[in-house]
Amino acid sequence: MGRSLSRSPEVPRAPPRPSSAHVVRSAAAARSGGPGPGSVPRPFAYRARTVIALLLAAVLAGCGAAPAADRQEPLRIGAVPDQDPEVLQRLHGTVADSLSEALGVDVEYVPVTDYAAAVSLFRTGDLDLVWFGGLTGVQARLQTPGSVPIAQRDVDADFHSVFVVNEATGLAPSDDLAPLADLRFTYGSETSTSGRLMPAWFLAEQGVDPAGFPGGPGFSGSHDATLALVASGSYQAGVLNEQVFEARKAAGEIPPSVVRYARSPAYSDYHWLLGPDAVERFGDDLPQRLTDHFTGLSADDPADAEVLDLFGAESFVPTEAANYEQIEQIGRDLGLVN
Amino acid sequence: MTAVLSRAAPPGPRLRRNRRRWGWSLAGLALVAWSLAGSGLFPGPVVNPAGSGEVGRFLSAALRPELGAGFLAVVTEATLVTLAYAVLGAGLSVLLGALGAPLVARATWGRRRPGWRATRAALALPRGLHEAVWGLLLVNVLGLDPWVGVLAIAIPYGAITAKVFADLLDEAPRGGHDALLAAGAGRASAVLYGLLPTAAGGLLSYSFYRLECAVRSAVVLGLIGAGGLGYQLALSFSSLRWEQVWTTVYALAALCLAADVAGRAVRRRVAAPPPGGAAYRRDRVLTGAVAAVVALAVWSAWYLALTPAALFSARTAEQLGYVVSAAWPPATDGGLLATVWATALVTIQMSVLGIVFATVGAVALAPFAARPSAPAGAARRAVGVLTRLGLLLLRAVPPPVWALVLLFVLLPGVLPGALAIGVYTMGVLGRLVGEAVEEADRRPSAALRASGASAAGSRLYGTAPTLAGPVLALALYRWEVAIRDTVLVGLLGAGGIGVLLSAETSSFDWAAVTTVLTAIVLLTFLVDLVSDRARAVLR
Incomplete structure (x- = not known):
């Protein structure tokens, strides 16, 4: 109850919402997204108490006697799964705590498994603040008017992909992508x-049809x-995020049969995107407060360092929509942005 | 003895070939040959032995699943979530099926065949799309609400259940119903007191069967983000942590096993009620089972914090409006339609190859999977248990996982996807064929043995002909299911219409999504039609 009314601004908040409504809601959200460290399963007794409180509150609300206990829904953060999803879970549990402390609001991490789902959930308002990739950020921003980019990592302005080949191809590292066309x-x-x-774009720039590989490209x-x-x-060749490649290399997890073939030119990638719903709930200064919080994280502070370390960054820097115009244009050319 | 005596006299021996049967068989063979030709088996190599290391890692991880306390706690909670989705999804589908059955029953329409056909065809839309596809669509309207998982199971299952319930009602003995009508009872009372009691056993059996299937569906939904075991599996799978993948698979297998055993017990009880005037007394076991499921459903609704309000909220209406206005009218540009056509053909090839592989495998394993009719030695029983457990694991690992694992040792193309569907379907079909063997008529082979035939001869001429019909019917029935599953695999390599759907949903081209979904619905409708006719002829 109450949850539907609380979300859309055009519906008056007539029945005062019970103070525990958001707990039930977040439990539902956590379940439907699966439990994770950020959404600790609540003990049964606690849940029972919640239900009883909810029932009581509902009864009182029915009598019109309850005061308007208008506690806000938490700020829901999420991430598009790209790197090790386990790390993502850990990462966002930590970020949720750090944000909650800095902003003084409840922050909840909602796990998602699928790129398209994260974009959709941002549009429906189930996710307020999302760590998107470059392209998914553009998709989400275009589908959700009023959303604002908050911050990116220092490395994101200068991001790269690496092309890898199997050693049996006999290819030596090179900047020429043309030999990949026949693999x-x-x-x-x-x-x-x-x-x-971006790899598809760089391939096309060097005259390789990004969809023309023998048998068609795969999507791993x-x-x-x-x-x-x-x-x-x-597959004889493939392409991946350079950061992931380097992390696996540092851990000694790159199989010996994989050869690093080429490094792509630089482009802008990941960023935090904030939805319009959250601005309405938490105030117009929320984007600025968030940007200040992220850019203010310092590697010298142990708690901040933990967050930065999980993101593999030295610092966060402000960002704006203009940084992703190239991605939007390429997305349109490849039919990925409509 | 009475059963033998009361049997109708066998029809006279057929002296001529059944032309229609031959026609359908030849068409079937041609279809298989065409699919094989498309698989790339003939022109070049398809195996990649260098990838066997990764498959070895996948298989050896089965022996050492992750058992850390933290992970087990996560898996336990995920198992409960999956169970809750399965119970609510199956429960709602039975409800929808019961409400829909009168609308699609032949009895309702009587001689008005076009009306009956039209309502049946209308079921093709909800049935034609896989649960995961419904899930993807519902996420866009309902967001993170638990209704997504429940409805994604209930919509397609509800349509299938309505069709089966209608068939059961049509086939139930009508004596009591007609007598009540003749005695002046109203139509509703006649159905309620004359028809429903005779059909009740079948309806109950089928409802429990749906529950078993819903457990597996609830996992596939998790893969698209609806939570539970599938969600954990997706997390571990995308970072290739096979030890964790196996822990989730074992949890799922345990859940499937519990549902199988309970469902089987109920179905057995319905098929063979305890002797002694049971018809007039309430069967305590069945009443208990129904009460337990109802209690489980109440718990599930509470556990998932399911509230009807979300379905009628302003936001839901707003999002529905957004999706519908973006999705209509469907895209009709020539390039897209050509791709739809080409990928639909590949999908058919994949499903045909998959089902052929599954059928061959299931038939080969059937003698071991079936419980022996006579008391058997310990070794035979052990082999039986191991085979059935193996089949359980084959169907507990979702098709997309099989697809990636197979792709390590097979070159990209139709084959890895087809085999992924094949391996998964073999898990399901192996069990069904095993049960068919258990229930098969043993008299022909016994008679052959008694008249001096060899063991092999009695199987070939006694057992095989009695089983051929049921096995073919099962295979054709699973073909309908396989074509829906094919949409899930094949993202890697040349993978059919599922790849196209995935490409269009991830670029949010809703108009094209509508076109592709329409094509998928038509495709499954066509396969349904062909399989239905083929079953009628080959049976």
């Missing part, structure tokens, strides 16, 4: 910026799957 080739996720969009679904498939030789 069985896989991208990562379909709307991944670093695993699909994740950077790790791309690595494993190229290692097996089922």
Whole structure:
């Protein structure tokens, strides 16, 4: 009850919402997105109490006696799965705590497994603040009028992809992408910026048809799957996020049969995007407060360092929609942005 | 003895070939040959031995699933979520089916055949789309609400249930119903007191069967973000943590097993009620089972915090308006239609190859999967249990996981996707064929043995002919299901219409999504029609 009314501004908030309504709501959201460290399963007794409180509140509300206990819904943050989703869960649990402390509002991490789903959930208002990739950020911003880019990492203004080949191809590292045209080739996720969009663009720039590989390109679904498939030789070549490649290399997890073939030119990638719903609930200064919080994170502060470390960044910097115009244009050319 | 005596005299021996049967068989063979030709098996190599290491890692991880306390806690909670979705989805689909059955029953329409046909065809829309596709669409309207998972199961299942319930009502003995009508009872009372009691057993059996299927569907939904075991599986799968994948698969297998065992017990009880005037007394076991499921449904609604308000909220209406206005009219440009056509053909090839592989595998395993009719030795029983557990695992691993694993050792193309569907379907079909073997008429082969035939001869001429019909019917029935599953796999390599759907949904081209979905619905409707006719002829 109450949850539907609370979301859309044009419906008057006539029945005063019980103070515990948001707890039930977030429990529902956590379940439907699956439990994660950010959404700790609540003990049964607690849940029972919630239900009783809700019933009581409903009865009181019916009598018109309850005061308007207007506690806000939490700020819901989420991320598009790109790197190790487990890390993402840990990452966002930590970020949720750090944000909650800095802003003085309840922050809840909502896990999502799918790029398209994250964009849709941002549009429906189920997610308020999302760590999007370059392309998904553009898709989400175009579908959700009033959303604002908040911040990006220092590395995101200068992001790269790496093309990898199986050693059996005999190709030596080079800047020439043309030899890849005759190989069985896989991208990562379909709307991944670093695993699909920008590599396709750079291939096209060098005269390689990005959809013309023998048998058609594959979409492995994740950077790790791309690595494993190229290692097996089922696909002779592939492309992935450089950051992921370097992280796997540092951990000694790159199979010996995978050769780093080429590094793409630089482009803008990940950023935080804030939805219009949250601005209405938390005030017009929310975007600025968020930007200030992220750019103010300092590697010298142990708590901040933990957040920065999880994101693999030295610092966050402000960003604006104009930084993603190139991505939007390429997305339109490739039919990924409508 | 009475059963034998009361049997109708066998029809006279057929001296001529059944032309229609031959025609359908030849058409079937041609279809398989065409699919094989499209698989790339003939022109070049399809195997990639270098990838066997990764498959080895996948298989060996089965022996050491992740058992850390933290992960087990997560998996336990996820199992409960999956169970809740399955119970609510199946429960709602039975409700929808019961409401819809009178609308599509032949009895309602009587001689007005076009009306009956039209309502049946209308069911093709909800049935034709896979649960995961419904899930994807519903996420766009309802957001993160738990209704997404419940409705994604209930909509397609509800349509299937309505059709089956209608068939059960049509086939139930009508004596009591007609007598009541003749005695002056109203139509509603006649159906309620004359028809429903005779059909009740079948309806109950089928409802429990739906519950078993819903458990597996609830997992596939998790893969698109609806939570539960599938969600955990997707997380572990995309970072290739096979130990964790297997833990989730085992949890799912345990859930499937519990649903199978309970459902089987109920169905057995319905098929063979305990002797001694049971017809006049309420069967305590069945009443208990129904009460337990109802209690489970209430718990599930509470556990998922399901409230009807979300369905009627202003936001839902707003989002529905957004999607509908973006999706209509469908895209009709020539390029898209040509791609739809080409990928639809690939989808048919994949599903045909998958079902052929599954059928061959299921038939080969059937002698081991079936529970022996006579008391058997410990070794035979152990083999039986192992085979059935193996089949359970084959169907507990979702098709997209099979597709990636197979792609490590097969070159991209139709084959990995087809085999992924094949392996998964073999898990389902192996069990069904095993049950068919258990229930098969043993008298022909016994008679052959008694008259001196060899063991092999009695199987070939006694058992095989009695099983051929049911097995073909099961395979054709699963073909309808396989074509829907094919939409899920094949993102890698040349993967059919599912790839196109995924491309259009991820670029949010709703008009094109409508076109592709229409094509998928038509495709499944066509396969349904062909499979229905083929079953009628080959049976």
